[in-house]
Amino acid sequence: MNQSERDPENEQAVTPPVPRKRTGGRSARVRDAVLAATLDQVAEHGIEGLTIGDVAARAGVAETTIYRRWGTRTALVAEAVTELAAVANPAPDTGALRADLQLLAEQISQLISRPGVARLVGTTIALSVDPEVAAARHRFWNDRFERTSQVIDRAVERGELPEGTNPREVIETLSAPLYFRLLVGDEAIDDAFIARCVDNTLTLHGNCRLNH
């Protein structure tokens, strides 16, 4: 997902490539290069300052490649960010809820301190009257909640959380204070704060006999 992973052989591919089936290597490399270039452009210019042309130039692919595959700027950004979150944040599975929540909180902390992510989060809120932005935001959060819900489901199976626990509520409890700090912007997220978020989540949702 970073710059060094871009394929140098694509740097000069400024004419539309011959249409082909997406079978493996080149297609995947183009996708990675385009998504990485998209994140870089968003970090520097925000969604509102991003153009398909700039992304194409940065990724070394033709604009038509991007339009054919993603359709719109917003769809492109949505996939880039969803991919970033998914790759950087595999759902932890340590076998213990506390350790899983700790890893999740650390992942969120790292994600939101990444250059450009604050700008991106802010922009998705600011532009959410745009149905396409709203849809992209929905896809992103849905993907996040689905992936992280596995952590909660496994904890229920192990008896660390009560039967019938709503996974999304637990993830909300853990995530909200971290994102609130991003929103307020005055206080850094340090280890003590992450520990408090984990403790509070266990206190509010955990099976008392196990977590108190």
Next chain:
Amino acid sequence: MNQSERDPENEQAVTPPVPRKRTGGRSARVRDAVLAATLDQVAEHGIEGLTIGDVAARAGVAETTIYRRWGTRTALVAEAVTELAAVANPAPDTGALRADLQLLAEQISQLISRPGVARLVGTTIALSVDPEVAAARHRFWNDRFERTSQVIDRAVERGELPEGTNPREVIETLSAPLYFRLLVGDEAIDDAFIARCVDNTLTLHGNCRLNH
């Protein structure tokens, strides 16, 4: 703070007014008209689409009046929003922590569902690399935390919260899930959710003997 409160006698004041001391009526009316116009413009166009000229025209005052009093667009927006939050959200004082927290949560819910506020919150995050926007955001949140901290201080005095409670932590616990819903954008804030935010805050911060 709303349109109907604008002073019609200012509607035609398109030439710079004669400098005068700010003594009472007219100065306060100009301020109200300008701040109301600012909020309306932000709701419609975002901070980034707001110009002092448009605000002046909407408020019926001279641009120079705004520049002299507020200096910059960002300072103007910051004062308008801080004022909105302060006027719409007086710190509750019912004599009981649970009722105060309930009112605070309802105020936050109403504030963030107000047209334009999501856009404004998003924009302050998106543009927080700009030192002036960052400073405005800091002033806004500082004002909010200071006002709401009174609620917590009074609860400590009444023995509903432990001595040494950090007011900001309690306000964070209450506010974070509400703002997180604004950020995710998928689920409305309903009465059940507000009640859960209040319960959770009491569980995490309250004196056990009183709240459990």
